[in-house]
Amino acid sequence: MNDELTLDINGEQRVATVRMADTLLDVLREKLDLTGAKRGCENGDCGSCTVLADGLPVKSCMMLAVDAIGKKLTTIEGLHDDPMQHAFIEKWAFQCGYCTSGFILNARALVNQYPDATDEIMEEWLSSNICRCTSYQEIREAVKSVLKEQRFNVGRPRSRNKR
Amino acid sequence: MLPFNFEYYRPSSINEAVELFEKLDQDGKKPIYLSGGTEITTLGRLNQIFTKAVIDVKGIPECNALDFKQNSVVVGAAHTLTQVWESKILPLLGEACVKIGDRTSRNQITLGGNLASQIIYREAVLPLLLSNSTFVVAGIDGIHQISVHKIFKEKLLLKRGEFLVQIKVNGKYRNKPFFIEKKRKSERVDYPLITIETLKIDRSIRLAISGLCAFPFRSYEMEKELNKTGISLEERIDKAVLRIPAPVISDIRGTSEYRIFVLRNTLLDALIDLEGVR
Numbered sequence: 001m002n003d004e005l006t007l008d009i010n011g012e013q014r015v016a017t018v019r020m021a022d023t024l025l026d027v028l029r030e031k032l033d034l035t036g037a038k039r040g041c042e043n044g045d046c047g048s049c050t051v052l053a054d055g056l057p058v059k060s061c062m063m064l065a066v067d068a069i070g071k072k073l074t075t076i077e078g079l080h081d082d083p084m085q086h087a088f089i090e091k092w093a094f095q096c097g098y099c100t101s102g103f104i105l106n107a108r109a110l111v112n113q114y115p116d117a118t119d120e121i122m123e124e125w126l127s128s129n130i131c132r133c134t135s136y137q138e139i140r141e142a143v144k145s146v147l148k149e150q151r152f153n154v155g156r157p158r159s160r161n162k163r
Numbered sequence: 164m165l166p167f168n169f170e171y172y173r174p175s176s177i178n179e180a181v182e183l184f185e186k187l188d189q190d191g192k193k194p195i196y197l198s199g200g201t202e203i204t205t206l207g208r209l210n211q212i213f214t215k216a217v218i219d220v221k222g223i224p225e226c227n228a229l230d231f232k233q234n235s236v237v238v239g240a241a242h243t244l245t246q247v248w249e250s251k252i253l254p255l256l257g258e259a260c261v262k263i264g265d266r267t268s269r270n271q272i273t274l275g276g277n278l279a280s281q282i283i284y285r286e287a288v289l290p291l292l293l294s295n296s297t298f299v300v301a302g303i304d305g306i307h308q309i310s311v312h313k314i315f316k317e318k319l320l321l322k323r324g325e326f327l328v329q330i331k332v333n334g335k336y337r338n339k340p341f342f343i344e345k346k347r348k349s350e351r352v353d354y355p356l357i358t359i360e361t362l363k364i365d366r367s368i369r370l371a372i373s374g375l376c377a378f379p380f381r382s383y384e385m386e387k388e389l390n391k392t393g394i395s396l397e398e399r400i401d402k403a404v405l406r407i408p409a410p411v412i413s414d415i416r417g418t419s420e421y422r423i424f425v426l427r428n429t430l431l432d433a434l435i436d437l438e439g440v441r
Contacts, residue, residue: 020171020217023204026164043205044268056245057267062201066171067219106267127351128267 007068009034010078016065024068025049025060028075036076036101040130047129050102051075055113057106057128076101083149084108087142095133103129107143115150122147165207170216177225177301177328183218184324185303192216196326198226198241199273202280211281225299225328226275234334240275240327244287247274253332255290255341259360262286262345265352275327279319282354285379286345288315289360289371292381294336299329317378339364342433346425348416356417357426361433368437370430375422376409384408389434396440400430 002017009032016031025042028034028051037060040048044062051060052074079085084104087093094100103126110117110125117125122143131139170192174180180196187194192215197203200219206212220226226241229250236253244260248269251257263286264272277287288311291298296311302325311330314320319327345358355374362369367390373379388402404423411419434440 019168021165021168021207023164042208044201044264044271047265047267050267053270056270058271059267062204062268062271064171064200064204067200067221123351125266128265 003066005066005069007032007065007073008071009073010075018065020064020066022065023061024051024058024063024065024073027065028060034075034077038098038101040098045130046099047102047106048099050105050129052105052109055109057109057125059128074105076105079104079108082108083146084111084142087146088139091138091142091145092135093138093142094131094135099129099131099133103131103139107139107146110143111146111150115147115154117147165204166210167207167213167215169214171219172216173219173222175222175224177223177306180218180220180223180326181301181303181324187216187218188324194218196220197276199243199271199276201268201271202276202282206281220275220326221273223328228329231334231337236332236334236337237329238274238332239329240273240278242274244269244272244274244277253290253337255294255336255339255343255360255362256287256332258341258343259286259290259358262343262358274330278315278330279321279327283377283379284354284358284373285318286355286358286373288379289343289358289373289381290341290362291315291330291332292371292379293341293360293362293369294332297331298327299331300325301328302326312381317380336362340437342436344429344432346429354416357422357429359426359429359433361437363437368434370403370433372426375407375411375426377412378409380408382406382408389430396431396434399434400427403430 004017006013006015014032016027018027028037037051038048040046042061044059049060050057053071084107114121172183184194194216195214196218198220203212221241226239228237228239230237248257248261291311297308298314299308341362343360346356347353357374359372370386371381384406385403389399411422413419
């Protein structure tokens with residue numbers, strides 16, 4: 001028995017025919033061709049399938065697709081030219097890249113929610129994801145650089161063109 | 164991908180939920196209640212859970228209560244562990260919740276889901292045992308309130324068709340001193356080697372533990388020994404350890420001997436913290 005459901009993904013209304021038992025990860029990858037969320041442990045441990053639901057990171061392997069109705073979902077395909085993406089490249093915060101979309105989305109939510117995040121808060125959040133290439137130090141540096149840039153921009157008076 | 168499919172229902176009232184359960188049960192669909200859904204997706208994949216119908220209780224207003232009035236804290240079972248912690252409504256519960264799983268998982272795992280979990284640790288129950296909480300349970304016979312000590316014995320003892328709606332805790336526990344420590348084998352995120360939570364009421368210590376035995380518990384016998392002042396802290400702990408109520412787990416996270424070693428040290432930390440000695 002399949003049902004049609006509509007999900008709000010990256011600002012678009014996407015319709016998919018799904019089984020009620022399908023996870024959000026199943027639907028993103030198999031029905032909507034959004035393959036940025038990666039299938040890893042499928043047990044909620046690795047975080048490679050992380051997406052944002054109403055701005056909070058969730059593991060899409062542990063969420064039923066039907067449970068995502070009404071939430072604003074963001075996948076890695078929904079980030080464009082995001083400072084966190086640039087920071088991951090500039091700091092070499094990945095090797096194989098399999099975990100990267102999950103890390104970037106988690107880190108994006110972190111800096112949105114905690115612009116003044118301490119190292120302790122950052123460690124707590126990043127502990128939700130696993131990088132088998134062990135790029136942890138570079139990932140921390142990437143996140144810190146975005147936090148620092150964000151604080152700098154907030155503290156700086158807006159420049160006005162004086163003509 | 165789950166190897167089976169099911170019907171999904173999201174009732175908006177308690178009555179609707181219990182009536183749905185009755186009907187689906189009579190139709191042979193082996194219904195289950197869910198709120199966070201993390202266990203059905205992970206254990207279902209391993210064929211450790213099977214159902215033909217799920218009833219999602221998140222849409223029921225009572226399951227989303229979060230209130231402190233008339234000196235009573237009420238927390239709906241559908242709140243995520245992150246929400247319970249961020250609310251700061253009951254610090255001894257919030258601090259237990261924030262030690263479960265990882266930050267992202269806590270955005271999905273609910274209080275009710277942890278308490279009713281098939282996984283043995285169920286650490287959210289520790290503060291509820293210490294604070295003599297009340298569980299609000301709904302079933303076909305209506306809604307009733309029951310002491311945690313009657314409904315949680317090793318695990319949550321719900322009758323078929325019942326679900327947990329809320330927990331209630333006396334407001335006096337909001338400001339009592341407590342100590343909580345979760346010891347893991349090595350990682351920042353893992354199931355516990357042991358988690359202990361202690362609460363100081365007047366001059367006596369209450370103790371609840373998860374991960375030591377095959378179920379979480381509060382031990383009055385251990386508390387009795389820990390509260391015998393007049394002897395050294397180490398002697399009190401030695402006597403308490405003799406009162407552990409069931410066999411100590413020995414597994415890949417730690418042998419029983421190691422768990423007891425960690426327990427002794429953690430109890431020492433707890434007593435020093437709560438009694439302000441040394």
